[in-house]
Amino acid sequence: xxxxxxxxxxxxxxxxxxxxxxxxxxxxxxxxxxxxxxxxxxxxxxxxxxxxxxxxxxxxxxxxxxxxxxxxxxxxxxxxxxxxxxxxxxxxxxxxxxxxxxxxxxxxxxxxxxxxxxxxxxxxxxxxxxxxxxxxxxxxxxxxxxxxxxxxxxxxxxxxxxxxxxxxxxxxxxxxxxxxxxxxxxxxxxxxxxxxxxxxxxxxxxxxxxxxxxxxxxxxxxxxxxxxxxxxxxxxxxxxxxxxxxxxxxxxxxxxxxxxxxxxxxxxxxxxxxxxxxxxxxxxxxxxxxxxxxxxxxxxxxxxxxxxxxxxxxxxxxxxxxxxxxxxxxxxxxxxxxxxxxxxxxxxxxxxxxxxxxxxxxxxxxxxxxxxxxxxxxxxxxxxxxxxxxxxxxxxxxxxxxxxxxxxxxxxxxxxxxxxxxxxxxxxxxxxxxxxxxxxxxxxxxxxxxxxxxxxxxxxxxxxxx
Amino acid sequence: xxxxxxxxxxxxxxxxxxxxxxxxxxxxxxxxxxxxxxxxxxxxxxxxxxxxxxxxxxxxxxxxxxxxxxxxxxxxxxxxxxxxxxxxxxxxxxxxxxxxxxxxxxxxxxxxxxxxxxxxxxxxxxxxxxxxxxxxxxxxxxxxxxxxxxxxxxxxxxxxxxxxxxxxxxxxxxxxxxxxxxxxxxxxxxxxxxxxxxxxxxxxxxxxxxxxxxxxxxxxxxxxxxxxxxxxxxxxxxxxxxxxxxxxxxxxxxxxxxxxxxxxxxxxxxxxxxxxxxxxxxxxxxxxxxxxxxxxxxxxxxxxxxxxxxxxxxxxxxxxxxxxxxxxxxxxxxxxxxxxxxxxxxxxxxxxxxxxxxxxxxxxxxxxxxxxxxxxxxxxxxxxxxxxxxxxxxxxxxxxxxxxxxxxxxxxxxxxxxxxxxxxxxxxxxxxxxxxxxxxxxxxxxxxxxxx
Numbered sequence: 001x002x003x004x005x006x007x008x009x010x011x012x013x014x015x016x017x018x019x020x021x022x023x024x025x026x027x028x029x030x031x032x033x034x035x036x037x038x039x040x041x042x043x044x045x046x047x048x049x050x051x052x053x054x055x056x057x058x059x060x061x062x063x064x065x066x067x068x069x070x071x072x073x074x075x076x077x078x079x080x081x082x083x084x085x086x087x088x089x090x091x092x093x094x095x096x097x098x099x100x101x102x103x104x105x106x107x108x109x110x111x112x113x114x115x116x117x118x119x120x121x122x123x124x125x126x127x128x129x130x131x132x133x134x135x136x137x138x139x140x141x142x143x144x145x146x147x148x149x150x151x152x153x154x155x156x157x158x159x160x161x162x163x164x165x166x167x168x169x170x171x172x173x174x175x176x177x178x179x180x181x182x183x184x185x186x187x188x189x190x191x192x193x194x195x196x197x198x199x200x201x202x203x204x205x206x207x208x209x210x211x212x213x214x215x216x217x218x219x220x221x222x223x224x225x226x227x228x229x230x231x232x233x234x235x236x237x238x239x240x241x242x243x244x245x246x247x248x249x250x251x252x253x254x255x256x257x258x259x260x261x262x263x264x265x266x267x268x269x270x271x272x273x274x275x276x277x278x279x280x281x282x283x284x285x286x287x288x289x290x291x292x293x294x295x296x297x298x299x300x301x302x303x304x305x306x307x308x309x310x311x312x313x314x315x316x317x318x319x320x321x322x323x324x325x326x327x328x329x330x331x332x333x334x335x336x337x338x339x340x341x342x343x344x345x346x347x348x349x350x351x352x353x354x355x356x357x358x359x360x361x362x363x364x365x366x367x368x369x370x371x372x373x374x375x376x377x378x379x380x381x382x383x384x385x386x387x388x389x390x391x392x393x394x395x396x397x398x399x400x401x402x403x404x405x406x407x408x409x410x411x412x413x414x415x416x417x418x419x420x421x422x423x424x425x426x427x428x429x430x431x432x433x434x435x436x437x438x439x440x441x442x443x444x445x446x447x448x449x450x451x452x453x454x455x456x457x458x459x460x461x462x463x464x465x466x
Numbered sequence: 467x468x469x470x471x472x473x474x475x476x477x478x479x480x481x482x483x484x485x486x487x488x489x490x491x492x493x494x495x496x497x498x499x500x501x502x503x504x505x506x507x508x509x510x511x512x513x514x515x516x517x518x519x520x521x522x523x524x525x526x527x528x529x530x531x532x533x534x535x536x537x538x539x540x541x542x543x544x545x546x547x548x549x550x551x552x553x554x555x556x557x558x559x560x561x562x563x564x565x566x567x568x569x570x571x572x573x574x575x576x577x578x579x580x581x582x583x584x585x586x587x588x589x590x591x592x593x594x595x596x597x598x599x600x601x602x603x604x605x606x607x608x609x610x611x612x613x614x615x616x617x618x619x620x621x622x623x624x625x626x627x628x629x630x631x632x633x634x635x636x637x638x639x640x641x642x643x644x645x646x647x648x649x650x651x652x653x654x655x656x657x658x659x660x661x662x663x664x665x666x667x668x669x670x671x672x673x674x675x676x677x678x679x680x681x682x683x684x685x686x687x688x689x690x691x692x693x694x695x696x697x698x699x700x701x702x703x704x705x706x707x708x709x710x711x712x713x714x715x716x717x718x719x720x721x722x723x724x725x726x727x728x729x730x731x732x733x734x735x736x737x738x739x740x741x742x743x744x745x746x747x748x749x750x751x752x753x754x755x756x757x758x759x760x761x762x763x764x765x766x767x768x769x770x771x772x773x774x775x776x777x778x779x780x781x782x783x784x785x786x787x788x789x790x791x792x793x794x795x796x797x798x799x800x801x802x803x804x805x806x807x808x809x810x811x812x813x814x815x816x817x818x819x820x821x822x823x824x825x826x827x828x829x830x831x832x833x834x835x836x837x838x839x840x841x842x843x844x845x846x847x848x849x850x851x852x853x854x855x856x857x858x859x860x861x862x863x864x865x866x867x868x869x870x871x872x873x874x875x876x877x878x879x880x881x882x883x884x885x886x887x888x889x890x891x892x893x894x895x896x897x898x899x900x901x902x903x904x905x906x907x908x909x910x911x912x913x914x915x916x917x918x
Contacts, residue, residue: 043726049555054538069511073539090510122558145727181728190851231916232696264615379846385650385659388875390858392846411856412847414877462856462877462916
């Protein structure tokens with residue numbers, strides 16, 4: 001990729017002016033060039049190496065409460081003007097007249113990667129897959145199948161709007177994952193582990209793919225002898241970094257300003273109120289270098305920011321994008337994100353995490369007479385309007401007499417956000433983050449989740465054991 | 467006369483060099499989306515997109531090697547780069563004698579009319595009106611409807627051409643339109659939600675009344691919902707939920723999952739895997755399915771495949787490569803996620819043969835149990851490899867053979883294997899839904915409800 005702008009500033013100005021010609025209040029051009037490569041090893045074979053390229057622009061025009069949007073893969077001035085015309089169609093009857101847009105000085109973005117994946121030989125990437133396959137199979141004779149995946153992407157984009165904003169970013173992401181199947185007398189079980197960072201191939205200087213493979217294998221193997229998870233309400237200890245998905249689902253989505261504006265969140269009107277245990281301080285932070293939800297500017301051109309959402313249990317702030325912030329006469333919190341140029345941006349989380357407390361993590365377990373210890377969580381889902389959410393375990397154990405004992409089969413846990421947040425009674429001093437993919441309204445974006453070891457006094461676990 | 471896309475696909479295939487096979491998938495689409503809020507248009511999006519996916523297979527002593535590349539553009543220079551990338555990628559694959567591109571297998575393509583020109587003739591104003599009317603309809607339906615969090619109209623027209631050096635030539639086009647709405651009902655501090663939708667091949671065939679009343683009824687009947695004590699009971703699933711459950715089960719019927727040892731159905735062909743009343747068929751040539759298709763993702767004719775008959779497992783779905791690995795051939799079941807995806811076997815239009823009872827009759831026959839209208843956490847709590855099943859649910863208790871008080875924040879759990887053996891009633895109320903499976907009311911005995 002060259003370092004020149006995806007679209008020349010003079011062209012951007014023409015396009016923005018054309019977008020407002022029918023009387024829009026504000027307009028924006030988002031141009032993106034994304035290149036991806038992926039490789040998959042399955043059943044001991046490199047089945048596929050793939051490359052992808054996507055380039056285009058999305059244009060939106062805001063008129064009162066209405067947004068018009070159009071996108072095109074044609075980045076020529078003619079192509080962009082046609083898209084601007086389509087997006088402006090919502091501004092019917094507008095006698096907009098001529099508007100002049102003056103853009104800020106261009107500041108080219110540089111990729112924050114010391115080793116660009118495009119400069120790495122394909123064979124080197126495939127070697128990682130083969131190593132992971134060997135390591136996983138060596139972890140135990142019951143490992144019956146291994147899938148290993150490698151992926152990298154480089155996403156260069158530019159945003160310009162009628163307020164004069166002109167911003168660029170150059171995001172490099174690299175990921176690696178292993179899924180194992182173990183087979184025993186009780187059938188098959190799966191184990192998964194992945195690493196994903198907003199950085200280049202230097203990821204593998206620090207991360208050992210053998211270790212990722214062994215972790216995935218261990219999870220599958222331990223579940224072969226697992227007993228059914230209990231059913232009913234139990235105390236639950238979540239291991240540090242087991243997947244901060246708890247907070248992402250229990251309150252993160254409910255603190256997004258679009259849900260607040262539509263009164264479709266249990267947290268509407270609750271700023272300044274106690275919504276969680278005083279041990280809870282929750283932050284959303286797009287600036288954490290290298291984390292999966294990290295960037296320099298968001299997909300509306302606002303710098304990434306650290307926003308404290310809940311402080312000592314008190315709701316302090318929601319997350320905002322440009323559209324929602326504009327209506328409230330405030331500024332965006334750097335949470336406007338979109339899957340690609342083909343999508344409208346909306347309020348999204350970045351890296352969302354609970355700050356560590358003071359307790360010794362081992363003591364948290366020791367002080368729990370009985371319950372469930374969750375070492376690794378899978379995905380989750382929330383209904384923001386009711387606050388009810390689920391999250392699944394992929395590695396969990398029974399706690400008996402303050403000790404971690406037998407492994408449990410996978411199950412979902414279910415709770416109500418505000419209720420569960422009040423039931424957090426211990427927060428430990430350890431901390432770790434995990435990468436995830438967040439889906440909202442049909443769009444997926446990379447996010448980070450983090451949390452220390454903590455205990456919830458009671459949450460419903462959906463096992464089959466009576 | 468060939469269309470522009472067919473010409474492009476054929477001309478790319480013509481560039482194959484000696485020693486290589488090539489498959490080209492070219493697609494073009496146009497879509498519109500309208501979201502209404504508070505009586506007005508919140509957003510109106512329109513776009514066209516196009517792209518190409520190229521698979522190159524290099525022949526060799528130890529077997530074939532496949533490489534893939536895609537691009538979200540049909541510009542000549544971009545497509546040329548994709549072709550070179552696919553060629554280069556192929557050099558790194560592990561040689562495999564079972565790797566091959568599809569070849570015409572003599573099965574004739576079904577005559578399906580998946581294109582409704584009415585969509586093209588519908589002005590944008592009419593589409594806007596459909597979304598705005600739906601929003602208003604739901605908002606005004608009942609004083610307890612507090613908010614309509616989304617009311618959307620959407621449509622798409624898609625054209626695909628597929629060609630290969632192995633003789634595949636396929637061309638299809640289809641239209642689709644949908645309405646979907648989410649309602650929030652409130653009564654004092656209590657808040658509940660409900661959703662409704664309608665899907666058809668053109669806007670004129672949509673049913674806004676049904677979409678709206680579904681959303682309203684589902685939200686309102688949940689008002690007052692509470693957690694209930696844990697229990698072992700019979701669960702009656704709503705048709706929409708059954709469609710989701712069948713979709714999950716279908717991943718264990720993929721021939722690829724079977725040959726790679728990731729299906730709990732492997733080695734069970736000819737054995738009973740479900741109660742005898744279960745007949746499960748994947749038939750993309752059934753025009754009632756919104757997902758009906760003429761050709762599969764490798765350009766072979768789609769066809770009817772019987773998977774479970776009278777409770778006995780009859781077979782799996784294969785694409786070309788998984789079929790060869792299993793020592794059989796493709797069942798015309800390759801699916802692919804557009805031009806950026808590669809084929810793998812999967813269901814398109816799964817149907818569980820209906821029983822004779824309506825939903826009220828199933829509830830009456832069950833007597834006591836839990837009716838489930840919504841499930842959550844399917845991707846985190848249902849494992850198609852192990853069969854472990856645990857999902858969050860919302861619904862209503864069944865007492866005296868009828869729906870009673872609403873229930874929330876509970877889970878139900880079992881295993882997929884066990885659920886198939888514990889089906890007690892299959893409803894007659896088949897609904898053709900937007901996913902890969904139709905659904906009808908289904909009663910499953912002996913499930914664990916986890917609550918207080």
